[in-house]
Amino acid sequence: MADLTTATATLPVRVASTRLRFVGSIALLCIAAAVAGPYFLDSYTVNIMVRSFLYAAAALTVDILWGYTGILTFGQAAFFGIGAYAAGITFTYMDFSPQTAVLALFAGIAVSAVVAAITGWVSFFYGASPLYVAIVTLALPIIFVQVLYSGGTFTGSSSGLVGYNTFDLSVEVWFTICGVGLVVLTTAAWFFVNSDFGRLLVAIRENEQRCTYLGIDAPRIKLLLMVVMAMIASVAGYAYAGYTVVVAPEIGSFVFGTELVMWVALGGRGTLVGPVLGTVAIDVTSAYLSGNLPYVWKLIVGSIFVLVIVALPQGIAPVIRSGLRRLWSATSRRIVAPMLAVPALVEASEGHRIGTGSDAPALDIADLARSYGSLKVLEGVKFKALGSELLGIIGPNGAGKTTLMRCLSDGFERTNGTVAVFGRVIARTPPQAVVGFGIGRSFQATSLFETLTVAQCLRLARHRLDGANLLSQAPTLALPESARHVITATGLDRELAIECRHLSHGMKRALELAMVLALEPSVLLLDEPTAGLTKPERTLIGGILVDLVQRTGLCTLIIEHDLDFVREISTRIIVLHQGKVLLDGSVAEVVGSELVRTIYAGGAHAEARP
Amino acid sequence: MTALILDIITTAAILFAVSAGLLIILGVLKIVNFAHGGFLTIGGYSGLVVTELGLNPWFAYPAATIAGVVLGAIVERFIIRPLYDRPLDAILATWGLGIIIGQLITIIFGREIQFVQTPITGATSLLGQTYSFYRLFLILAAALVAGGIAALFNATRLGLEARAVIMNEPLARGLGINSGYVRFVTFCIGAGLASLAGALITPLSSVDPNMGVPWLVNAFMLVLVSSVSLVSLATAAITLGGAQVLVSTYISPVIGGLTIVVLAALLLRIRPAGFGHG
Numbered sequence: 001m002a003d004l005t006t007a008t009a010t011l012p013v014r015v016a017s018t019r020l021r022f023v024g025s026i027a028l029l030c031i032a033a034a035v036a037g038p039y040f041l042d043s044y045t046v047n048i049m050v051r052s053f054l055y056a057a058a059a060l061t062v063d064i065l066w067g068y069t070g071i072l073t074f075g076q077a078a079f080f081g082i083g084a085y086a087a088g089i090t091f092t093y094m095d096f097s098p099q100t101a102v103l104a105l106f107a108g109i110a111v112s113a114v115v116a117a118i119t120g121w122v123s124f125f126y127g128a129s130p131l132y133v134a135i136v137t138l139a140l141p142i143i144f145v146q147v148l149y150s151g152g153t154f155t156g157s158s159s160g161l162v163g164y165n166t167f168d169l170s171v172e173v174w175f176t177i178c179g180v181g182l183v184v185l186t187t188a189a190w191f192f193v194n195s196d197f198g199r200l201l202v203a204i205r206e207n208e209q210r211c212t213y214l215g216i217d218a219p220r221i222k223l224l225l226m227v228v229m230a231m232i233a234s235v236a237g238y239a240y241a242g243y244t245v246v247v248a249p250e251i252g253s254f255v256f257g258t259e260l261v262m263w264v265a266l267g268g269r270g271t272l273v274g275p276v277l278g279t280v281a282i283d284v285t286s287a288y289l290s291g292n293l294p295y296v297w298k299l300i301v302g303s304i305f306v307l308v309i310v311a312l313p314q315g316i317a318p319v320i321r322s323g324l325r326r327l328w329s330a331t332s333r334r335i336v337a338p339m340l341a342v343p344a345l346v347e348a349s350e351g352h353r354i355g356t357g358s359d360a361p362a363l364d365i366a367d368l369a370r371s372y373g374s375l376k377v378l379e380g381v382k383f384k385a386l387g388s389e390l391l392g393i394i395g396p397n398g399a400g401k402t403t404l405m406r407c408l409s410d411g412f413e414r415t416n417g418t419v420a421v422f423g424r425v426i427a428r429t430p431p432q433a434v435v436g437f438g439i440g441r442s443f444q445a446t447s448l449f450e451t452l453t454v455a456q457c458l459r460l461a462r463h464r465l466d467g468a469n470l471l472s473q474a475p476t477l478a479l480p481e482s483a484r485h486v487i488t489a490t491g492l493d494r495e496l497a498i499e500c501r502h503l504s505h506g507m508k509r510a511l512e513l514a515m516v517l518a519l520e521p522s523v524l525l526l527d528e529p530t531a532g533l534t535k536p537e538r539t540l541i542g543g544i545l546v547d548l549v550q551r552t553g554l555c556t557l558i559i560e561h562d563l564d565f566v567r568e569i570s571t572r573i574i575v576l577h578q579g580k581v582l583l584d585g586s587v588a589e590v591v592g593s594e595l596v597r598t599i600y601a602g603g604a605h606a607e608a609r610p
Numbered sequence: 611m612t613a614l615i616l617d618i619i620t621t622a623a624i625l626f627a628v629s630a631g632l633l634i635i636l637g638v639l640k641i642v643n644f645a646h647g648g649f650l651t652i653g654g655y656s657g658l659v660v661t662e663l664g665l666n667p668w669f670a671y672p673a674a675t676i677a678g679v680v681l682g683a684i685v686e687r688f689i690i691r692p693l694y695d696r697p698l699d700a701i702l703a704t705w706g707l708g709i710i711i712g713q714l715i716t717i718i719f720g721r722e723i724q725f726v727q728t729p730i731t732g733a734t735s736l737l738g739q740t741y742s743f744y745r746l747f748l749i750l751a752a753a754l755v756a757g758g759i760a761a762l763f764n765a766t767r768l769g770l771e772a773r774a775v776i777m778n779e780p781l782a783r784g785l786g787i788n789s790g791y792v793r794f795v796t797f798c799i800g801a802g803l804a805s806l807a808g809a810l811i812t813p814l815s816s817v818d819p820n821m822g823v824p825w826l827v828n829a830f831m832l833v834l835v836s837s838v839s840l841v842s843l844a845t846a847a848i849t850l851g852g853a854q855v856l857v858s859t860y861i862s863p864v865i866g867g868l869t870i871v872v873l874a875a876l877l878l879r880i881r882p883a884g885f886g887h888g
Contacts, residue, residue, distance in 0.1 A: 072698055122879055130698065131642070132878060135834060139871045142827060150864045254827070258705055265702060295716045302709035309703040310692050 019194075027187045034179025038172035045284065046175050050243055052283040053178040055263070057185055057236040059279040060272065061229035062260045067269030068193055070130065070205030071222060074257035075119060075137030078144040079230040081252020082115065083108035083237030085148070088161040088247035096165035101242075108234045115140075116230030120223035126212070126412070126430035128219075141254040148249045160248030167242050174243050181239075182276065185232070188471075189272050196468040199456045201225070203449045210447045213409065215435030215464035215519060262305050267315055274317025342497045343455055345487070348462075348478035354438035354522045355387075355422025362387045362555035363408075363523050368417035370403050370579075377403045378579045381417070385523075385572075387553040390545060392560060392570035392587075396599055399576040401559045402444060405525050408557075409434055409441040421523055435464060440521030444528050444559075446508045448500045454511060455496040458483070461518035482548055483517040486510055489544060506537045513541065517548075524548075524556040530565065538562075542569045563600075567591055575599070612739040614859065620745040622851040623752035625870075626844055627810055629829040629836075630755050631678075631803030637838035638772050638796040641690065641697055645704040646829060647822025648711030649678050649801050653808020654817040655715055657726040667729040670809045678805025679798045686797040694793075708822070716819045728813040744813050751810055755803065756840060762799070772796055776838065824867075831874035837886025845885045850874060 038046050058080045065071045086108030087101075094100045119140055123133040148155045155161070169177075192198055204211050204218045211218045241247045250256060260279075267278020282301060289297040312319060355362065361384040368381040378400045385391050395401055407414040411429040419426045421438045431441075449457055459468070459477055466478060479487070487493045490510035495503065503511065513529055526545075530538045546569050548554050560566045566573060566587075573590040575583040577599055583590050590596060628650065635643045643649075656677045657670035689707060693700040730743045763769035774782040775789050783789050808822065815821055832850060836842040850870045858866025877884055 072701070122875070125879075127882075129882070131834075132882075134698075134701070135831070135878065136875050138827065138830075139875050142871055143868055146864050146868050150862070255823075261702065262706070295713050299710060299713035299717070302706050302713060306689060306703050306706040306710065309699050309706065310689060313696065313699060 023187065023190055027183055030183040031180050034183060035176050037179060038175050043171065047171055048284050048287040049280065050171065050174045050178050051240065052280040053175075053182045054236045054240045054243070055260070055283055056276045056279040057182055058233045059260050059263045059267075059275045060185060060189055061233045063264045063267075063269060063272065063275040064189060064193065064201075065225065065229055066261065067264060067271070067275070068198065068205065069201040069222065069225060070208075071226070072130070072134040072261070073137040073226075074134065074254060074261060075140040076229065076233045076260055077254070077257035078141040078252050079112045079116065079233040080237035080240070080256070081141070081144055081148075081247075081249075082112045083234030084241035084247045084251055085155065085161075085237075086111065086234070087166075087238045087241035088164060089155065091164035091166055091241075092161050096167075101167070105235070105238050108238050109231045112230040112234035113227050116227045117223065120226040123226075124219035124222045126219060126432075137257070138254060141252055141257045144252045145249045145254070148252070156247075158249060160246060162246045164245065166245050178239060178243075186272055186276055191471040193272065194473070195471050196459055196473055197470050199452060200460060200463060200468050203452060203456075203460050206449045206451065207447060210443075210449070211460070212430060212432040213435065213441055213443075214461050214515065215432050216460065217432045262301070265315055266305060266308055268317030269315055271315070271317040271321070274315050278316065343459070343473070343475055343477040345484060345493065345496075346476045346478050347484075348465075348480045348520075353520050354424075358422040360420070360423030361385060362389075362422060363557070364418075364420040364423075365408075366418050366420075368404070368407055368419065369415050370400070370407050370413065371415050376579055378407065378414075381576075381579075381581055383574060383581060383584055385555050385557065387522075387555050388549060388571070390549045390556045390558065390569055390571050392558055392566035392573040393576060394560065394563065394566060394573060394590075394596075395576035395582075398578075400579040401576055402527055403579075404576065405441060405527050405557075405559065408523075408525055409439055435519060435521075438522030439525065440516040440519040440523070441525040442512045442516045442527060442529055444531065446505070446512060448508060448511065450501040451499055453497050453499055454492055454503070457500060457511060457515055458487075458518055461515040465520065479514075479518050480520050482552060482554070483514045485547075486514040486517060486544055489540060506533050509533060509537075510541070513544075522555065524554055526556065526558045528559055528561065530560070530562070538565060545569055563591070612737045613741065614855065616736070616739065616741050616745070617859075618848070618852040618855045620748055621855050622844075622848040623749045624811060624814070625828060625832060625847040625851045627748070627752045627755050628804075628807045628825050629832045629843060629847065630759060630840075631800040631805075631807065632829050633833045633836060633838065633840070633843055634759060634803070635797055635800035636833055637776050639690065639694070639793050641693070641700040641704075642830065642833075643690075643704050643797075643800065643804075644701050644826065644830075645685065645707040645711065646804050647820075647826030648708035649681070649804035650808035650811070650822035650825050651711060651715060651819060652677050652681060653805035653810075654726070654812045654815075654821055655719060656805065657809045657812045658719070658724055658817050661727045667727045670726070670729070670812075671806060674805045674809035675802045678808075679802035681805075682798040682801025683794070685801065686794050690793075690797060691790075708826075712819045712822075719819070721819060723816045723818045726812040726817055748810060755806075756844065759803075759840060768792065768795060828870045831870050835874050835877055835884030835886075837883050839886055842885040846874075849885070 037049070041049070058076055062073060062076050065073050065076070087104045090100050090104035090107065094103075119136055123136045149157055151157065193201070200216065200221065204216075204221065208218050237251065240251065263279040263282055264275040266282065267276070268274025286297055286301070308315060363385040365384070366382050368378055369376065370378040381404065393401055393404065408419055410431045411426050411434050424437060426434055426437050426439070449460070452460070455477060458479060459474075462478065487510075490507065492507060492510055492514065495507065500508065500511065509529060509532075513526070516524060530541050533541065542565060545556060545558070549556050549571070558566070558570070570587055573583070573585065573587055574581055575590060575596055582599070583593060583595065631649065632643055632646045635641060653674035656674035657667075660667065660670040660673055685707060689703055690700065693703055728744055730747050732743050733740045734743050734746070736746070763772060771782070771787045771792050774785070774787055775792050779789055811825070832843060832846045835846045835850070850873055853873055854866050854869040857869045
């Protein structure tokens with residue numbers, strides 16, 4: 001065991017250092033190119049490329065928001081425009097000096113941050129549709145441009161501001177500054193998206209709902225991300241205004257916002273190099289071609305864009321990358337395996353469990369009701385559960401079992417009544433906050449993150465307690481004993497680097513259970529945890545659950561259809577029927593009840609009512 | 611006062627006619643057609659072609675509708691069909707299509723703003739107020755569009771099938787409804803309606819290759835707050851269109867141009883179903 005731990009611990013370090021060296025050398029090469037570029041390129045190209053670099057920086061922010069996190073945004077143009085106008089207005093009315101230059105930079109960043117925070121607050125709320133943020137960010141540049149028009153001579157209205165004093169730098173120096181800046185930004189972005197936090201963003205894109213049930217405050221993370229990306233776009237806009245000595249409404253317009261999205265889509269969303277190179281390539285080419293073929297060029301870009309979206313949804317970069325990889329394997333006769341770091345499993349520090357040592361019941365439900373209009377799915381549900389109980393919840397389909405789970409795990413779900421965990425009443429809060437009350441829930445239909453590895457999924461579950469590294473991957477993964485027990489007992493510890501979609505159904509169910517346990521809940525809600533499992537797998541999971549409850553006193557509610565299984569593991573059984581608690585008693589009482597048999601055998605409803 | 615009320619009603623009528631095509635495509639295909647602006651432009655230029663050929667201006671409407679339906683058929687087959695499972699990508703692809711349409715029109719007709727002959731000119735006196743005949747005609751046109759769509763969806767077999775697809779597509783397919791065909795026809799009709807609306811608005815808005823874009827944004831917002839219902843769309847058009855007219859008249863036309871966008875975004879934040887039933 002000791003040997004195994006050291007072996008898995010050194011592997012990630014080695015993989016990480018190889019990656020570091022690879023990325024570092026590419027970044028250094030690019031910086032050298034940015035310094036040497038002006039000596040090799042003609043002045044027209046140098047001139048154009050400065051602008052392209054700044055567009056690429058803005059495109060990179062779109063890529064992080066849309067490609068990685070799934071937030072389709074047309075609004076980054078507005079932040080680019082805010083940064084540019086902050087410079088344009090300041091330099092026009094206060095003249096250029098080092099002091100005003102700094103003032104304009106920070107003014108642009110501050111205004112962008114505030115506008116982004118408002119936009120994010122409006123767009124991201126629990127239950128918001130992914131289309132909604134696209135609507136709001138589409139409105140944003142439209143509003144920005146109208147504000148500029150209303151500004152009259154102050155903002156220069158539709159013709160903008162020109163000819164203010166600005167930085168006294170040659171085009172070549174601008175090229176180097178912007179080029180190096182872009183390389184630094186891209187490298188930082190690379191570390192960011194490959195860090196543990198970056199995986200969190202991908203998880204939000206893939207399955208935001210599941211994230212919230214892991215206690216991850218996805219709306220807040222998206223809001224913060226939007227603010228930071230707005231600030232970066234605003235700095236790019238500021239440099240644009242300083243370099244071109246002209247600001248016009250077009251740079252903050254809805255059309256520019258869609259162009260940024262187009263460049264990202266063409267280059268390859270969810271890759272960093274794709275959007276950056278794509279933007280530079282398209283912008284430089286259009287500068288050369290738009291003189292000769294003004295409308296034809298835009299037509300070609302539009303056509304390629306449609307073609308790429310339809311035929312190559314991931315953009316051009318992944319196609320080139322897999323081509324290069326194949327070429328490399330063919331010439332060197334080596335298979336290039338993607339470099340995946342596997343963290344070593346370690347023991348989590350104890351003491352996160354809420355309510356340890358409390359006298360109150362683990363779960364106290366009173367008068368719980370849920371209705372959809374006139375349809376009452378749950379009515380007057382009332383029971384208590386103690387820390388050492390494994391409570392089986394049974395009932396025919398439509399009895400309200402899953403609705404009960406929803407009402408316990410989402411504060412907004414119940415229409416009436418109270419739910420308390422160790423005496424603390426769960427407020428009307430979204431699931432991510434309910435997790436903080438000590439409730440952990442697994443789902444009836446397996447709900448995981450398809451492209452994340454087993455280790456990454458487990459780390460997500462630990463985000464609430466341990467946080468996530470912003471720029472790196474932690475070499476260790478701390479899990480509570482119970483979660484590690486599930487992982488080792490089911491053999492998941494050998495599959496840590498496997499993506500979830502390649503796991504068998506049984507493994508997925510086990511991972512789901514391990515993730516919920518990693519939350520260190522005080523009350524565990526399991527919705528058919530063994531559905532679709534084989535008899536031995538069932539027995540294994542059942543044994544683990546019984547052990548957990550007996551040894552650690554974890555209050556567990558389990559929904560099951562298999563009466564035999566429930567009888568084997570439960571300490572108490574509750575029968576739900578037509579949204580009401582029909583029976584609440586010991587295993588022997590319930591199983592021997594005539595009533596239960598009538599319900600399951602499909603007896604008349606009237607007779608079934610007590 | 612009368613002029614203001616007439617402005618509100620006619621503005622609502624125009625907005626309704628412009629949004630109807632987008633609404634039925636979103637309803638049946640669950641796709642936001644960002645090429646809607648492009649189809650509006652096609653309609654506008656159909657009117658221009660009719661004018662240049664020296665034909666009766668009334669021909670602009672059937673010509674625009676046919677142009678929209680034909681183009682819609684091609685677009686559905688090659689662009690929309692592969693994107694049914696990727697609604698957010700469909701937004702982008704149709705936006706790209708809008709750019710293609712705009713550039714093709716620029717290459718053929720040039721960038722400059724052009725004007726189209728109207729079938730109805732002059733003004734009439736209504737309740738002691740002189741008012742443009744054409745704007746009043748648009749109320750009738752919008753009513754005809756609404757009636758046509760309502761009849762199509764409620765009185766034909768295609769309409770029944772389309773409603774089945776809207777409610778539960780897998781089940782509809784299981785019942786033997788060819789949902790691919792329903793989608794195809796719906797898209798063609800939606801594109802045709804958009805193009806017809808483009809021809810209808812030409813006397814009010816000049817014709818240029820990007821004429822569709824501002825209309826697209828307002829139509830998009832109106833459709834989103836209507837949750838796929840014609841009645842809700844009419845309510846949204848009269849409420850938000852009315853607000854636009856009031857703000858433009860009493861505050862400033864610039865802010866008036868933003869009214870629909872801002873109010874719709876806020877409304878969706880407070881009530882995600884918009885003007886629809888919960």
